[in-house]
Amino acid sequence: MSERKYRRVMLGRFRRQPRAFPWRQTTDPYAVLIGEVLLQRTRGEHVVEVYRDFLDRWPDPGGLARARVSSISSVIRPLGLAKRAPMLKRLGKALVEYGGEVPVDPADLARLPGVGPYAAHSVPVFVLGRSLPVVDWVIARVLRRYFGLPEGKRPNADPALWQLAARLAKPGKARELWLGTLDFASSICKPRPLCPTCPLNADCAYYQGA
Ligand code: SF4
Secondary structure, three states: HHHHHHHHHHHHHHHHHOOOOOHOOOOOOHHHHHHHHHHHHHHHHHHHHHHHHHHHOOOHHHHHHHHHHHHHHHHHHOOOOOOHHHHHOOOOOHHHHHOOOOOOOOOOOOOOOOOOOHHHHHHHHHHHHHOOOOOOOHHHHHHHHHOOOOOOHHHHHHHHHHHHHHHHHHHOOOHHHHHHHHHHHHOOOOOOOOHHHOOOOHHOHHHHHH
16 A cells, blocks of 8 residues: 555546536535535435535525525435434524634534534635545545555544545645545445456555455
8 A cells, every 4th residue: 555656546537537516616615515515425416406506595604594494404305414404504604603704724614513524624625725634434435445444433533544634635635636536436446346447456455455
């Protein structure tokens, strides 16, 4: 396993074949944050329509804070997230109290309703390109397999995973690194991985140990 090789493969992949999602094509922190909240349990392809509808209706924190919970619920129901509607309204209100802006520091973001470590790091990385770790279940799957880290723990309760991700992000291009990892996870290192075609297979702990 090589951290340098991992970065090279993921950055190359993102450069050649980036997936185009609307939350990747904005630098509006609010739009990025809403994308991350809606993506928490669902594949990107299924979120696009709901995401656009959501931002058409509530394009800023003030609109979200004033929205009816039942309206939010009906918009996000197709994603199986209807129960999160009250949380999203609370998120809008918290952002209004914050001055109508989305903070860009992970510690400030993590205090907002419904914002866990992944989303709290995603906004500064995906909006500002900061060199920070970003780890959700999908990124955890790839890192654990290639680097041979133990499975099982929730990513948020796995400091070794976050420490590895911090080292990988430190040299820069963290946005491209993590988006490349997400794309790689969706096309090659899937739940059933396509190891024989993988550019990392020569020294992947999972493949070599299998
Ligand atoms: Fe994932 Fe297989 Fe590639 Fe390892 S060799 S990174 S398990 S696809």
